Amino acid sequence: MSDFVLKPVQTNRQLAEQTAISLAVEKLSALDQWPARCKLLGLPDPSPADSSVLLPMFYGTLAIRLPEFTAVVTETGQPAKPCDRLLALHYLLCNAPVTQSDDWITFRDFPGGAFYWQPFLSRTIRPLVNRIGNNVEGLRGRLIRLGAMVEPVAGEGLCATFRAIGNVYVRLVYRPGDAEFPPSADFLYNACARRVFCAEDVAALASRICFSLTL
16 A cells, blocks of 8 residues: 655745745844844843743734744744744844834735735735624624724724734724625724835735634
8 A cells, every 4th residue: 555645735825924934034043132122123022031032913922932933822832823923023023113103004005005905805804894794793892802992983883903913003993884885894004014014914914813803
């Protein structure tokens, strides 16, 4: 009998994530002065116990272990998803202060965002709206579990602001449908996100958040 084992085929996106992770680890390995970098990025100093940088995400906390730059979800002890690890590594590569402002931007405000607007909607807002529909109260409960500050908006909708990753906050505005219009939503980023992430990063981040809100 053959010992042949069929291995799972990696998608182009998975291969791209692996390549991007390797490149990010290579860049981060050349850096030092991690306490100063953590202060710049609004993060606590690396843990003296295991040299981990703790980086909050919308669902918990990632421990980025130096110098390998692996990522573990502290609440479960499980390795972070490759997408989340990549987002965390790109956050750590930022060389500018990540501080909140009063400005909020959409995906279209990122370089290339206007061109990829429709694919962005297909990955984020449309699946969310299709799943939630008019169940605004159910969505409110999910957002509160993520630590969101939820405020009402006109038409029985809501506006939720919460931490997405590190010191980057996002805002979800959701409106239920009526006899004339279907449900709709807008996804906003604090403007400081533009210092940290490219369009593909923030699309992946929004996709992860929207998916978590449909579980």
